[in-house]
Amino acid sequence: MDTSATMVDVEELRGAATRTVGVLKILANEDRLLLLCQLSQGERCVSELEEQLGIRQPTLSQQLGVLRSEGVVATRRQGKNIYYSVAEPAMLEILALLYRLYCPRSESDGD
Amino acid sequence: MDTSATMVDVEELRGAATRTVGVLKILANEDRLLLLCQLSQGERCVSELEEQLGIRQPTLSQQLGVLRSEGVVATRRQGKNIYYSVAEPAMLEILALLYRLYCPRSESDGD
DNA sequence: CAAACAATATATAAATATATATATTGTTGT
DNA sequence: ACAACAATATATATATTTATATATTGTTTG
Numbered sequence: 001m002d003t004s005a006t007m008v009d010v011e012e013l014r015g016a017a018t019r020t021v022g023v024l025k026i027l028a029n030e031d032r033l034l035l036l037c038q039l040s041q042g043e044r045c046v047s048e049l050e051e052q053l054g055i056r057q058p059t060l061s062q063q064l065g066v067l068r069s070e071g072v073v074a075t076r077r078q079g080k081n082i083y084y085s086v087a088e089p090a091m092l093e094i095l096a097l098l099y100r101l102y103c104p105r106s107e108s109d110g111d
Numbered sequence: 112m113d114t115s116a117t118m119v120d121v122e123e124l125r126g127a128a129t130r131t132v133g134v135l136k137i138l139a140n141e142d143r144l145l146l147l148c149q150l151s152q153g154e155r156c157v158s159e160l161e162e163q164l165g166i167r168q169p170t171l172s173q174q175l176g177v178l179r180s181e182g183v184v185a186t187r188r189q190g191k192n193i194y195y196s197v198a199e200p201a202m203l204e205i206l207a208l209l210y211r212l213y214c215p216r217s218e219s220d221g222d
Numbered sequence: 223c224a225a226a227c228a229a230t231a232t233a234t235a236a237a238t239a240t241a242t243a244t245a246t247t248g249t250t251g252t
Numbered sequence: 253a254c255a256a257c258a259a260t261a262t263a264t265a266t267a268t269t270t271a272t273a274t275a276t277t278g279t280t281t282g
Contacts, residue, residue: 024144027135082260
């Protein structure tokens, strides 16, 4: 048996896969993806997100809760409103790539 | 109300999100991610994947079935073995980014 | 054609995730 | 302090995914 450095060892690969899948699961939900998409454009409060994305409040709250507990968004309270923003730079990189690959530039957008 | 071009309209955004989430769901499973990772390095047959990743045969077959039905892998039969490879260039781009972001280069690897 | 083996398919129990309704907490302005 | 409103929390039915056991299909070689 060859336990030397011919390939990345399986355990290490598994570890990386577990971490990566954690991130991917966060993104693999339409509401959360839309939320992160919108937040990648800049900070938004919940009522803005509700209006801009057409996601109803309880769903919004549940999914923002997921994003908070996973630490991918930061929150800031201002008066009655809580403003959300993307806290993970890596997440922004992934969103940017996904946008480039799958988001149609509506009409002419200087491709 | 302003229905003009101030922002990407919600329906179009939803459509893109639905498609993108479809891709992300494929990736958001540890076994499938490992499979695609390995396949991104080049064509492999099932028994090779089983040995290299330590995934048991039925799981392997089930998850390769998902990848096949989603059209992200291509297959080629050679004798008793079926060789798999990644069929979607976009998938390779995503895998490359994920690798860069989350896969630890073991030991020195010229960063 | 039959044995041996590689791969695929099916079935189902268990675990997760999602949608939706309803209740609670926290902040502001009077 | 209380009314009004923004946000969060909880509960649960439904749907989707995953793990695991078992059966079937297909190919090669004698």
